[in-house]
Amino acid sequence: MTEILLKTLPFFALIGLGWGAAATRLFPPEGAAWLTRFVFYFALSAMLFRFAAGLDMGAIFDPRFVAAYLAGSAAVWAVALWIARARGLTLPEAAMEAHSAMTGNTGFLGVPMLVVLLGPAAIGPVLMVLTIDMLVFSTLITLIVHGARHGGLRLAAVLPVLRGVAANPMILAMVAGLAWGGLSLPLPGPVDDFLALLGAAATPGALFAIGASLAGRRLARLAPSAWLSGAKLVLHPAAVGLAAWGFGVDPVAAGVMVVAAGLPVAGNVYILAQHFGLAQQRVSTAILISTAASIVTIPALILLIGA
Numbered sequence: 062m063t064e065i066l067l068k069t070l071p072f073f074a075l076i077g078l079g080w081g082a083a084a085t086r087l088f089p090p091e092g093a094a095w096l097t098r099f100v101f102y103f104a105l106s107a108m109l110f111r112f113a114a115g116l117d118m119g120a121i122f123d124p125r126f127v128a129a130y131l132a133g134s135a136a137v138w139a140v141a142l143w144i145a146r147a148r149g150l151t152l153p154e155a156a157m158e159a160h161s162a163m164t165g166n167t168g169f170l171g172v173p174m175l176v177v178l179l180g181p182a183a184i185g186p187v188l189m190v191l192t193i194d195m196l197v198f199s200t201l202i203t204l205i206v207h208g209a210r211h212g213g214l215r216l217a218a219v220l221p222v223l224r225g226v227a228a229n230p231m232i233l234a235m236v237a238g239l240a241w242g243g244l245s246l247p248l249p250g251p252v253d254d255f256l257a258l259l260g261a262a263a264t265p266g267a268l269f270a271i272g273a274s275l276a277g278r279r280l281a282r283l284a285p286s287a288w289l290s291g292a293k294l295v296l297h298p299a300a301v302g303l304a305a306w307g308f309g310v311d312p313v314a315a316g317v318m319v320v321a322a323g324l325p326v327a328g329n330v331y332i333l334a335q336h337f338g339l340a341q342q343r344v345s346t347a348i349l350i351s352t353a354a355s356i357v358t359i360p361a362l363i364l365l366i367g368a
Contacts (some may be wrong), residue, residue: 065360072174073356075265079272093273096241097328100266105168105232108260112184113238114248121185121239129308130193130318138162138198148285153206157330157339159286160202161347162292165324167191168231169271171323173264178363179317186317188235195229199333206337206355271352274328278349286346289326293351294358298323316366323362325351 068072143153
């Protein structure tokens with residue numbers, strides 16, 4: 062456990078550095094937003110394209126893996142929704158809590174960290190988790206909120222949602238990379254060097270940005286936020302692990318899926334919460350609690366899967 066903790070420590074140290082820089086005003090509040098944009102649109106997209114270009118579709122798309130992750134994640138989503146509704150929350154607010162309980166920080170934390178910690182075999186499973194979260198569950202929460210607020214789903218409301226998902230730079234980078242690899246096209250040396258150089262900025266940039274964005278958050282609504290954090294860090298990996306066993310997923314891919322499911326609540330969940338005006342304080346606090354707690358829980362999951 063100590064050895065794994067020491068391996069993960071530099072990643073969380075970068076998050077802590079970003080937090081400290083923002084908390085002491087050495088890094089201005091607006092800096093986190095601009096750094097996030099750089100990572101999202103450029104550095105992380107370069108990393109994802111380069112990863113995907115080295116894969117074939119069979120390496121990233123395994124029907125059993127997809128079914129297991131969807132089943133486990135949907136189960137956690139349904140439990141969180143039921144509990145929120147039992148507390149008297151409206152459907153949109155309950156759906157936002159459910160989204161928080163199973164949407165991990167796969168893009169900014171999972172891709173850079175898990176590929177380093179778990180090796181190249183983690184690339185395909187991590188990209189698949191990222192794709193499912195964005196295509197399925199981010200679309201689901203948006204459609205539920207639109208439907209509840211407008212008395213049902215209309216085509217005029219659905220199309221912008223689908224266009225937004227399709228235009229996500231991480232989706233575009235992965236699709237373009239897979240297409241490039243599928244055509245067996247070699248990456249010219251200068252292009253590969255450019256992508257490697259730009260992609261190398263994704264890990265420190267993303268982790269620093271995560272920390273800087275946490276500096277402005279305050280602990281509030283602790284009880285529901287602690288429940289959401291526990292669901293994300295414990296219930297979600299347990300559910301997908303059980304589903305992976307039931308669907309007979311390859312043990313290596315299943316292990317990566319479990320650790321990916323144990324990532325803390327994603328920062329983009331707060332962006333959605335702000336956009337819709339739903340559960341902002343609970344989501345913000347859950348991001349803070351789950352990120353801090355994941356310093357211990359992620360090494361424990363890696364130890365559990367025997368990586």
